[in-house]
Amino acid sequence: MKKTRIPLLALMILIISTVTTGCWNYREVDKMSIVAGVAVDKGQKDKFQITVEIIQVSAGKDTNMTSKTITMEGKTMFDAARNIISISGKRLYWSHAKVIILSKEIASQGVTEVIEWYNRDSETREDVRILISKGTSAKEVFAGQGSTDDIKSFVLEEMIKNQVSLSKAPMMDILKFNIESKTQGISTIIPTVNLLKKDGKMYPQIMGTAIIKNDKLVGFLDGEETKDLTFIRDEVKGGVLIEEMQANDVHTLVSLEIFKNKTKVTPVSDDQDIEINLNIDTTVAIDEINSSETIFNEEGRRELEESAENTLKERIESLIKKIQSEYNADIFGFGAKLRENDAQVWNDVGNNWDEVFKDLKVNVQTAVHIKNSAMLSKSSKEGD
Amino acid sequence: MIKRIKKRNLETTTKSMEKNHSENSGLNKSLDDNISLFKNIFKNDETLIIRGFQNKRLQSAQCCIFYLDGMVNAEIINENIIQPVLSNDLSENIESNNLLEELKKKVIVSNNVTLETEVNKMVSSIINGDTLFLLEGYDKALIISSKGGETRPITEPTSSRIIRGPREGFTESIMLNLSLVRRKIKNPEFKVKFKEIGERTHTKTCICYIEGLALEGILNELELRLDKIEIDGIIDSGYIQELIKDAPYSPFETIGSSERPDVIAAKLLEGRIALFVDGSPFVLTVPYLVVENFQSNEDYYNNYIFSSMNRLIRGFTAVTSITIPAIFLSLVTYHQEMLPTPLLLSISSSRQGVPFPTVVSLFIMLFIFDMLREAGTRMPSSVGQAVNIVGTLVLGQAAVEARLVSAPVIIVTALTGIMTLINMNFISATIIFRTFLLIGASFLGIYGFLMCIIILYLHLMSIRSFGVPYMMNVTRAKDHDGQDAWIRAPWWAMTLRPKIIAANDLVRQSSRLGKEK
Structure with a gap:
């Protein structure tokens, strides 16, 4: 009896601990689309129109990384995110997204309802940087020219880092936004992004601050x-x-x-x-x-x-x-x-x-x- | 009496040699009878040389010697036995019943001559390379030591090379091996106990220890286990190693082996017990702990900082050679969020168009590496070039260029392979547990990997080698425990011998120990 009890117990612990763990799944990296950044605009039909920048890795001797953007509308953020799969074909992988850009219009309606899904989902991360596009719609930011890298979201992230070190834009990611927006006696700020026209090309420029009062965009400050x-x-x-x-x-x-x-x-x-x-x-x-x-x-x-x-x-x-x-x-x-x-x-x-x-x-x-x-x-x- | 022996001889022609001489209890006074007795025992063995001769003056001194060709030193027989007996001026007035004793005392020039009456012992000493001396009219015989035969010269062991330290290595001759260790420990407390193992091979083994250091309990346990061995033959010490080891199903070695006299001497001085086996240049030591896998004799001869660094490299690579493929697999296929973005992108790009899942290509590549390793060990050195070219060019580069496997998989395989080769005495455990962890990681990611790590750790913690915990000193660095485990403390700080093993006399440097406190 005692001889069989210990292996049985071990087996039980093993099975229970295996079955009760959270979601895990074997998936190969080449079977998913890695999202670099996401832009949220006000939709024309539905409430949200989201644009994701997906990294496209081409095989070959030299790895060549380009990005492509896919725009889709949905009643909720998650709805829109899932609708994108119908075009992209592959599942979107959100853990490596670097920036989330909100348009002026959607930020005026309220910021929390946009990022609530981002907070809740297990794959999305809280260290993603928030930006508010000041002059143009959010999706147009991805259309701008990158100066160094081909993936605009990575360029934007690098720009935020440098601008923060020059005090021209505040540092704000989702985690900090959550903390500040839930604290009494402080209003949140979000850095703004602009498209700057130069030599016929549009360059994104991060400078200045958007003032968020009671979850809504109320105004801007310059650099x-x-x-x-x-x-x-x-x-x-x-x-x-x-x-x-x-x-x-x-x-x-x-x-x-x-x-x-x-x-x-x-x-x-x-x-x-x-x-x-x-x-x-x-x-x-x-x-x-x-x-x-x-x-x-x-x-x-x-x-x-x-x-x-x-x-x-x-x-x-x-x-x-x-x-x-x-x-x-x-x-x-x-x-x-x-x-x-x-x-x-x-x-x-x-x-x-x-x-x-x-x-x-x-x-x-x-x-x-x-x-x-x-x-x-x-x-x-x-x-x- | 004669009749009885003759009858017996007839009977025994069909029986084994073993049975034959165990039933013969004595010799006959007739030389001819005795010669035919031994001829019968060594029937069909044409290496037995029988040489009859007599003294030049004393006609009655008819003698005969027996020896096995190739086992003896012919010079000893010629100059120390035949020559003196032939040419000695033996006078007639020697009492006839005292001639053998006279020959032993005054004529035969040898350092080791014994008078023997039992046929069994005569036979075994002939087999061992001694010479049997019979004399007409005596039912006793002289056994004259004349061991010879070719042995391999002392060379540097090729199994593990060193830069600094003694270069001599053990040979296949047990007496030579013993002398190599004895030369390092010149002390009467160095004890040597012989034991024959193997019902047919009668292999000579020998337990060595230092009295006052080695634990009685471990010594008794070792002798008990050796006594229990019932096997027809021992060809190499590996037989005994596997027959008496603790945790017999585990891939981890719980008995050490070394080809170097300096290693064995040092282990004896730590209170360990050595087991020499005739015919094997590998000498066993017990108890054997997991830290000894990472110890090299060179550690103790070099600067202690350098040695500690090397030892840390060995320990680190032993852990990583088991875990790296599993960690890689779980990161790439389960936990992509844990990779830095640029790394994920480069892995993703190298995966484009690769037909097999990562787990399959990892298994294939690791298997191929083991095949290459086995080929490298076994092949004649003249074809080494071919294996190298096939291994590096065809399997490595071409496989990536043809997109059969992704480049990171090749890198992980190569890294694992190199790290495995650093710890060669660990290799069986490495390969088995690496596969085990890889399977765990392929089903459950990091979670499954950690479960397998826990199982591995429990297994290691449960092993004991001759009563000493196998993982002793690995998990503790307090006091003197850690001084010779992950690092090698400077010699002036190693005031104590390893605990438990040398519990009889722990203090190695008593004067320094006082200063320290």
């Missing part, structure tokens, strides 16, 4: 405003600050490369009055000076720092004013910070945060430190 926005959100990864100097009647432009930034948001509340203290601490380096003026003494450096601090402060204040007056969407996350720091106050004001945010007083403090002047210690023209 420079996006940079200021990333300062407030403490998401600065790099980029350039251009500073104008007026000394001895000479107009000088100085490029400052951002190395490091730390932004501290401290909500201060007493009774009914809520204020936000914003402390921005940036370390930069001089990377370019287009004049012969020397500013490399201690005084000149101090002057430049002060000037940069003031410019940054002005820009940030004007951005906050603009958002408050035009969109009234708390894309800076001040509400979320308040909720984090002082939950009791948030409980009082949280329900009508929109009202509070509109007239919220924000005290901006900026500090710019110039670390070095890159490879040159003197002005290039000095001593001439």
